[in-house]
Amino acid sequence: MEDDLSWAVRELYGRVYRFAYRFVGNRETAQDIVQESFLRLAAVAPGLDADGTRRWLFVAARNLCISHLRRDLARAEPSLDAIQPADPESVSVRKELGDSIRGAVAQLPPEQREVVLLREYEDMSYAEISAVLGCAEGTVKSRLARAREHLRVLLGPIREDWK
Amino acid sequence: MTWRTPQTEAEWQEALSAYVDDELPSEDARGVEAACAADPLRGSQLESLRATRAMLQAWNPDAPSPTPDFLAELSAIRRSSTGRRTRKARIPVLRILSYAAVALVGIAIGAVGSQALRVDRNNRAAIAPPDMVSTATPVSVDADRAESLMREVRAESLKGKLVTLMTARDWTQASNAYDDLVTAWGDTDAASAVRVDPAFDPLRQWRVLHRRT
Numbered sequence: 001m002e003d004d005l006s007w008a009v010r011e012l013y014g015r016v017y018r019f020a021y022r023f024v025g026n027r028e029t030a031q032d033i034v035q036e037s038f039l040r041l042a043a044v045a046p047g048l049d050a051d052g053t054r055r056w057l058f059v060a061a062r063n064l065c066i067s068h069l070r071r072d073l074a075r076a077e078p079s080l081d082a083i084q085p086a087d088p089e090s091v092s093v094r095k096e097l098g099d100s101i102r103g104a105v106a107q108l109p110p111e112q113r114e115v116v117l118l119r120e121y122e123d124m125s126y127a128e129i130s131a132v133l134g135c136a137e138g139t140v141k142s143r144l145a146r147a148r149e150h151l152r153v154l155l156g157p158i159r160e161d162w163k
Numbered sequence: 164m165t166w167r168t169p170q171t172e173a174e175w176q177e178a179l180s181a182y183v184d185d186e187l188p189s190e191d192a193r194g195v196e197a198a199c200a201a202d203p204l205r206g207s208q209l210e211s212l213r214a215t216r217a218m219l220q221a222w223n224p225d226a227p228s229p230t231p232d233f234l235a236e237l238s239a240i241r242r243s244s245t246g247r248r249t250r251k252a253r254i255p256v257l258r259i260l261s262y263a264a265v266a267l268v269g270i271a272i273g274a275v276g277s278q279a280l281r282v283d284r285n286n287r288a289a290i291a292p293p294d295m296v297s298t299a300t301p302v303s304v305d306a307d308r309a310e311s312l313m314r315e316v317r318a319e320s321l322k323g324k325l326v327t328l329m330t331a332r333d334w335t336q337a338s339n340a341y342d343d344l345v346t347a348w349g350d351t352d353a354a355s356a357v358r359v360d361p362a363f364d365p366l367r368q369w370r371v372l373h374r375r376t
Contacts, residue, residue: 013226046241120219126181151219
C-alpha cells in the first residue's frame with residue numbers, strides 16, 4: 001500500500017519544484033530546494049494529512065527560496081536582460097512567452113512573487129496563502145493586486161501580440 | 164458587508180483582483196460587475212487583468228523526476244524517523260541536545276585537532292570518536308552540515324522562548340521573537356513548524372489585530 005510520503009512525492013514533487021523554479025529562476029537551485037523540502041518533511045513532519053503535507057512543503061520551499069534569494073540575490077533574480085532572446089526559427093511561441101513571463105515574474109519583489117505563484121499556479125485561496133506565508137488575508141489581497149498590476153504593465157507589450 | 168465603491172486606484176485594483184479570484188462577498192462582487200458594466204475604464208481593467216492571468220498559465224516549465232539518489236535518501240530518513248519521532252514527542256529537550264551533540268562534532272573539528280578526531284580532509288568531514296556519540300555507527304559531519312545543525316539548535320531555542328512568552332501572555336515580546344524566528348531562521352525546521360502549528364494561532368491573531376504582519 002502506498003504510504004503518505006510516496007503519495008507526496010508522486011503528487012507534489014513536480015509542483016513544489018515548479019514553485020521553486022518560478023521563484024528563484026534557476027533549475028539546479030530549484031531541484032536542491034525541492035529535495036531539501038521533502039527530506040525535512042520526512043525527518044521532521046511525517047504523518048501529516050494531505051492538506052497539511054502540501055502546506056508544510058510549500059512553507060519549507062518558500063522559506064528556502066527566500067533564504068536563497070538573500071544569499072545570492074544577483075544569481076537568483078535574473079533581469080529581463082538575462083533572458084535569452086528567442087530565435088523565431090527554432091523556438092516555439094510558447095517557449096518565447098514562457099521566457100517573457102519568467103523575466104516579468106523575476107522582477108517582482110519576493111513578497112509579491114510568492115503570492116502570485118501560490119495563487120496562479122497552485123490555485124490556493126487567500127486563506128491558504130495566508131497560512132503558508134504567515135500573514136493576514138488582507139495582506140495577501142493587497143500584495144496580489146500590486147503584483148498583478150506590475151505584471152500587467154510588464155507583460156503589456158506582448159499581451160497584445162499574444163491575444 | 165455593504166458594497167462601498169473603491170475610492171482610490173489601489174482599492175480598485177484590489178477589488179478587481181479579488182473579484183477575478185472569486186474572493187469577494189457576493190454583494191461586493193455584484194458591485195464590481197455593475198461598475199465594470201457602466202464604466203469602460205473599469206471594464207477594460209478587468210479584461211486586461213483576465214488576459215494577464217491567462218498569459219501566466221502559458222508558463223508551465225518541465226519538472227524533473229526525483230532522482231534515485233534522492234529517493235534512497237528519503238527512504239533512509241523515513242526508516243529512521245519513526246523511532247526518532249517518538250522520542251521527540253515525549254522529550255523534546257533530547258532532540259535539541261541531540262542536535263547540539265552532533266553540531267559539537269563540527270565545532271570540535273577546529274577546536275580539538277587530529278589527536279581527538281580522525282579527520283578526512285579530502286572530504287571535509289570529521290568522524291566523531293566513539294565516546295562522543297552513543298550510537299553504534301560513526302557520525303560524519305561536514306562543515307556545512309554542522310553550521311546547519313547549529314542554526315537548528317538556535318532556532319529551536321528561540322522557538323522555546325516564543326512558547327514561554329506566549330504562555331506568559333507577553334504578546335509584544337512574543338511577536339518580536341516570532342519576527343526574529345521567521346526573519347533570521349526562516350529556513351529552519353523550527354520556523355517552518357511555527358508557521359503551520361495551530362498552537363501559534365493566538366499569536367498570529369494578535370499580530371493581525373496589531374498590524375504586525
